[in-house]
Amino acid sequence: MHMFFVLSRLAWRYLWRNHRRTIVMLSAIAVGTWAMIFMTALTRGMVDQMIVDGISVIPGHVQIHDPDYLDDPSVYNRVALSDADLTARFHDAGFAAWASRVRVPAVVTSERESRGITLLGIDPQAERSFSFVDYDAVDGRFLEGADDNGVVLGAKLADTLETRVGKRVVLMSQDPDNEIADRGFRVVGLFHAEMEITEESYAFIGKRTAQDMLRIGDSVTEVVFVGDDYRDVEPLYTAVMARVDDSVQVSRWTEVDTYLGTMMGMMDGFMLIWVIVIFLALSFGLVNTLVMAVFERIREIGLMLALGMKPISVLGQIIIESMMLLAVGLLIGDLLAWATIKPLEGGIDISVVAKGMEMFGASSVLYPNLSVDDVILANVVVMILGFLASLSPAWRASRYEPVEAITKV
């Protein structure tokens, strides 16, 4: 251990022997680290927002369906358990937020236009806590109960249909016998969402109204459960699994929306690649700095070897020097990233490119997400790669013959 202190002191002093070079290299590491973390926070924020928005539309971290529903999301593939049975199984079972619903493809027709949509028959009180619709921000009103006879459309959809609150539209779908099931509804409200695509795609009616229209008794097509953290759904999944049998399929949200699930996995891979790419650029500077640092003190290395320091200690000294350089650079970069990201956590308005962002499923406000895990990843990867990059100059330094090194001019 005493050798570590000896080498650390030497490494630290040598680091500051050439102030200018060290400061330039520290700046490069700090800016590189800042770029790694800042870009990661922006991307993480964007992807998180996409996932959260996506899950809020699904909605639910865990869902119950008929085993064939995900392949053919029609009224024919309903959950085998009746609504009453579902209530008996889950109502007092400690699930904080859950709801059963009817979700079928449908066509909405105004007097001017028709559009294909996803029709949601819901119990508005059961979904209030996790719905992507802010009930209080709806133009007109939101549904008041499962028996409500009105329809709530997305504002954008209403624009497309050239309809508005108070007018009537016709909703049309299929019943379980493949017969047309349709009914006229008065538009009672227009909801707003982060993305226009959401406003264009959904229409809400009362759950029992939907069951009547589709002639499915008290059947539903899905049951949704929302937990505390979309990244950790296993406890919720296990709890739901324990209360159903094989007649239904229980799915995590990553299985319901594989695009979003893949996105989350891809994000971690992207972070790693991004960190490595930036480090590769930095590593040229780092190796050059170390090579120069070794080159300008060959005699001193020879002297240390002549005085009895072992080659492994010389190797250790150069590696410690590299690690110190990286650690200081990382610390500055981390602080810089924290100082620049924190003020932006309230959101960055990118509405000028909102259309483009929407193509990726992202909203027009970007919330940078400074994740401790990402900061740790960036720091650990840089330290490991920095260690590897410093091995070559350190190895060369340790291989000098003292008698040759000491006479170098």
Next chain:
Amino acid sequence: MMSAVRCINLCKTYRQGDQDIKALDHLSVEIEKGEFVCLMSPSGGGKTTLLNAIGGLDIPDSGEVWIADERIDQMSKGQLADLRLANIGFVFQAYNLIPVLTAQENVEFVMQVQGVPAAQRREKSFAILDEVGLKGLESRRPAEMSGGQQQRVAVARAIVSRPELVLADEPTANLDSKTSAELMELFTELNEHHNTTFVIATHDQRVQAYARRLVRMLDGRIVDDIKQNAA
């Protein structure tokens, strides 16, 4: 008397351009513990090569080098490092201090590597710097000291852990006559009071006067080996 250094039939050839230069040519010499020996030769005579071979800094092509009762020419780099650390003090021609350390830290360096406790290191380093006349300059870095002061720091570093053998290569080459005399007085005192063996490579006539044994070399061989009364 016990041998401090024993070299048997040493050969060392360097290649310089197209020529082979025999730095050591079947050289044998034995130095007893407590001796004060001067190696003398014109430039290229082989004295530095012999000094390096004795210190384990250079491995001879053939022959044997013994320090006390250990043969060192077959040791690994790590073993040689341990040997130098524990038994040998070096003083080089060009001061060779670590520029990022202060005088006191330079003196402490060998003891630090040896693992001597901090308090003991500090006490010894201050005492030895006082002994070599550098009291008050302990916190200066090499660049802030004169050549003579730097060489005295190097000497202090070489002797602070009381090695059995001190090897000095042209220790007075860059010093004025007054500083040279002070340095040699210090060596003589250490030799007499601590029975430290000194092997000094030099062609400085003033240094030779302090030695009790003069070994003259030419073309890698010993041509004269005289015992004398020191100054």
